[in-house]
Amino acid sequence: MSDVHHPQSPHEGHDGHEHHDGHDRYEGQTHWPSAWPHPAALPVPALVDAAWLHQRLHQRQHQHQHRDAVVLLQVDDDSSSYYERHLPGARPIDTFDELHQHVRRGPLHRAGFEHLMDAKGVHRGDHVVLYSAGDPTHAAFAFWLMRLYGHPRLSLLDGGLRAWAAAGHPLSQDVPTWPGPHPAPAHTDGTDGTDGTDGTDGTDGTRDTAYTADERDASLIIGREEVLTRYVDAPAPALVLDCRTPGEYQGSSHHQLDVAAERHRVPGHVPGSRNLPSALVLNPEGTFKTREQLRQLFASRNLAADSQVVVYCRLAERSALLWFALAELLGHEPVRHYVGGWAEYGSLIDAPVTREDAPVEHG
Structure with missing residues (x-):
């Protein structure tokens, strides 16, 4: 930085x-x-x-x-x-x-x-x-x-x-x-x-x-039930940031450790979430970008002063990087970490999912 x-x-x-x-x-x-x-x-x-x-x-x-x-x-x-x-x-x-x-x-x-x-x-x-x-x-x-x-x-x-x-x-x-x-x-x-x-x-x-x-500290962590009831397709000030790659977010690709053939986890993202890959908060040499660069980056995902932010990735490591940048470097509160991530959410039965190429389902 x-x-x-x-x-x-x-x-x-x-x-x-x-x-x-x-x-x-x-x-x-x-x-x-x-x-x-x-x-x-x-x-x-x-x-x-x-x-x-x-x-x-x-x-x-x-x-x-x-x-x-x-x-x-x-x-x-x-x-x-x-x-x-x-x-x-x-x-x-x-x-x-x-x-x-x-x-x-x-x-x-x-x-x-x-x-x-x-x-x-x-x-x-x-x-x-x-x-x-x-x-x-x-x-x-x-x-x-x-x-x-x-x-x-x-x-x-x-x-x-x-x-x-x-x-x-x-x-x-x-x-x-x-x-x-x-x-x-x-x-x-x-x-x-x-x-x-x-x-x-x-x-x-x-x-x-x-x-x-x-x-x-309950202000730093969130579970699946609260994500489902309070953050799925929720209007501002709710803001959900998906820290995975664009391909994972869109549902067009899987993480290399996922076994797509098992279909145990559907591709896509939490409805209403915005994609902000965690790698974007870093410079090529692995240091953090400046505060002004970080402010612009988060603002491009509709971050406002009153945003109630939830971050998630596949597990909990990539989203921890985004949590650090937003909570510790920019001082935004609250930023809550959904540690279950897509590994949990994408495996839930009947949980709402958005996917770019998803077919219309009936019944």
Whole structure:
């Protein structure tokens, strides 16, 4: 994102303005006067570039390490690329194996998320910087998930590993060590406690994690029933954005992982939705477009100040990228993520579907 790249100081936000967050007052401090906010309570920019991150990490190496913990998480569709190269000190996350429930389909419930944070050595006050080696949608999905459970200090590395390497910053194959996870609770249903079978948050009322998450933020997520009743062919201010490719949206092509012969999922899109492929929010090198470019892009899909936005794709990764651009970079509210996506909606019996070449059906 061109209006993000290299802030003049590590306190400059992604809006290009200096944020006097008070960090300078803490240089050399080993304890914090009660009248001063602890660094863990200070805000951080949602989008940072390689220069910003390198400067922040360099500062930490020459100051008291505990004063403002930065945790790097590399998020990819699988972790194999992490072991080839990663940012020094980064920890791996596998999108499909670690960010989703293991029995039911869907993102982690609260208990599973808390165990994941413990497993990665993440504390509630840590500044977590997320990035991907390849497709940035995976880091964006992890960002959305952490925001869903209220982690307060999150940043996305603009351009990911590719931008970091292009800037000449070091990469590593060393796997760091960090505090291990707490043992998972025993469940009589044979699950690992991440599927919500014992309660709305996936627990049986006990807690054995060091990390404590908030309840899910309902303003960031939406389910199929509300999509069907409130957003199908709904007038403004409702606005549904389909983040898939034009071919998927029109129903003329399938995602490469779909098996068209099974006809388990019809092609097309949610009636009334507008197509905005997630790739359009990025520059060719994988960084985000400027805020003005993003405003024009969303305005071309009829975004207004009062729009009640829902985003979806096939699963939930591509739409997470659009959610990040609209909610975090442009500050629009509300933007709710339909994580079921077309994988769910296109499989529903008798749900209304629009397809460009659909024949007229009778009866």
